[in-house]
Amino acid sequence: MNWRAMCLLAGWLAYCLQGTAQAAPPAPGQDPVPSVMWAFYHKQLLDNAPFVFDDRVRLLAPPFAEDARQVPLEIDARAFAGEAVRIIAWAELNPLPRIVDFEPGERVLPWLSIRIRIEQATPLRAAVLTRDGLWHVGSALIDAAGGGCTAPSVVRTRPGWEEHIGEVLGGRYPRGDASRLRLQVSHPMDNGLVSGIPEFFLNHAELQGPDGQRLARLELFPAVSEDPSLGFDIRGPGQTRLLLRDNSGNQFEATLP
Numbered sequence: 001m002n003w004r005a006m007c008l009l010a011g012w013l014a015y016c017l018q019g020t021a022q023a024a025p026p027a028p029g030q031d032p033v034p035s036v037m038w039a040f041y042h043k044q045l046l047d048n049a050p051f052v053f054d055d056r057v058r059l060l061a062p063p064f065a066e067d068a069r070q071v072p073l074e075i076d077a078r079a080f081a082g083e084a085v086r087i088i089a090w091a092e093l094n095p096l097p098r099i100v101d102f103e104p105g106e107r108v109l110p111w112l113s114i115r116i117r118i119e120q121a122t123p124l125r126a127a128v129l130t131r132d133g134l135w136h137v138g139s140a141l142i143d144a145a146g147g148g149c150t151a152p153s154v155v156r157t158r159p160g161w162e163e164h165i166g167e168v169l170g171g172r173y174p175r176g177d178a179s180r181l182r183l184q185v186s187h188p189m190d191n192g193l194v195s196g197i198p199e200f201f202l203n204h205a206e207l208q209g210p211d212g213q214r215l216a217r218l219e220l221f222p223a224v225s226e227d228p229s230l231g232f233d234i235r236g237p238g239q240t241r242l243l244l245r246d247n248s249g250n251q252f253e254a255t256l257p
Contacts, residue, residue: 029053033123033139037092045088045098046127050134056080057128057138059089068118068148070225073099077110077128078233080136084110086129093122094223095149096191101219108207108216109178113231116223117191118142119149153197155188155226166252168242181207181232181240181256191222202228204245210238 031038032053042048056079065071077084087102087110094117104110110128121143128136155161170183185202192199205218215234234240244252 031139033141035092035123037123041090041092041097041125045090046135051127051137052134054128054136054138057126057136059124059126059138059140061124061140061142063141063143065118065142065144065148068144068146069151069154071116071118071142071144071148072113072229073116073124074113074231075102075111075126075138077126077136077138080128080130081109082106083130083132084128085131087112087126088129089124089126091116091118091122091124091223094119095193096222098221099223100221103217105207105215107209107235109233109235111231111233113182113229115225115229117148117225118144118146120144120146149191149223150193152194153188153190153226155186156197161186161188166244166250168244168252168254170254170256172240172256175233178233178235181230181234183230183242183254183256185228185230185244185252187227187246189222189224189226189228193222200246200248202244202246205230206243207232207234208241208243210241212241215240 042051058076060074060076061071075087075089077087084104089099090097091099099116100114102112124140124142126138130136164186167186168183170181173180187202188200189202190197190200199222201222202220205220207215209215216232240256242254
């Protein structure tokens with residue numbers, strides 16, 4: 001074998017080994033999307049509580065954010081149905097990282113869809129607290145051209161946008177023994193990062209049943225996109241009432257059959 005053939009063979013073997021190493025799954029307990037920020041958020045958001053990286057907590061997002069102002073994110077923790085008591089999500093490298101703090105009740109499955117802003121390529125995290133006090137952390141990576149958090153609001157360019165704040169569009173769709181709520185709320189969700197425009201965003205949502213009992217609680221943060229889109233899975237029949245409040249004290253509500 002001549003030296004050219006040997007070099008080609010060595011290069012091919014190195015490429016194959018590199019591809020194998022990149023495709024290898026992380027070892028048990030290892031961060032699936034290694035990040036220098038994990039220890040910081042473990043302390044700041046989870047108070048250094050016991051946790052495991054758990055692929056049963058699924059974060060579904062596009063690999064690349066084509067529109068960094070409107071990135072669809074699905075948090076699926078249905079593997080912990082009946083055990084999940086709280087779900088926290090954040091984008092580690094966003095200037096305002098927190099996305100949502102979700103407490104599903106007994107009739108609401110631990111599943112949530114939402115649209116978020118992404119400022120740059122970042123790890124996404126969702127931590128699910130179960131009744132035994134352990135956090136189960138799901139992870140994903142998303143790439144982005146950037147600027148989603150610092151771009152001006154499109155909502156504010158629409159004539160008469162102030163008259164439509166708090167309007168809710170959506171419906172309820174059967175899914176086996178449950179139903180899925182899909183909602184969109186008119187609101188600019190200003191995060192305070194655009195010059196001259198202060199924070200003005202929805203920060204609280206609550207789902208109630210027909211007799212007024214609380215089905216779920218949701219805290220929202222400025223990483224959520226303008227005109228927020230939300231999705232929930234609810235067991236059982238009956239009307240669902242959505243209560244909303246923003247950081248200026250405005251309150252809104254809508255009832256879905």
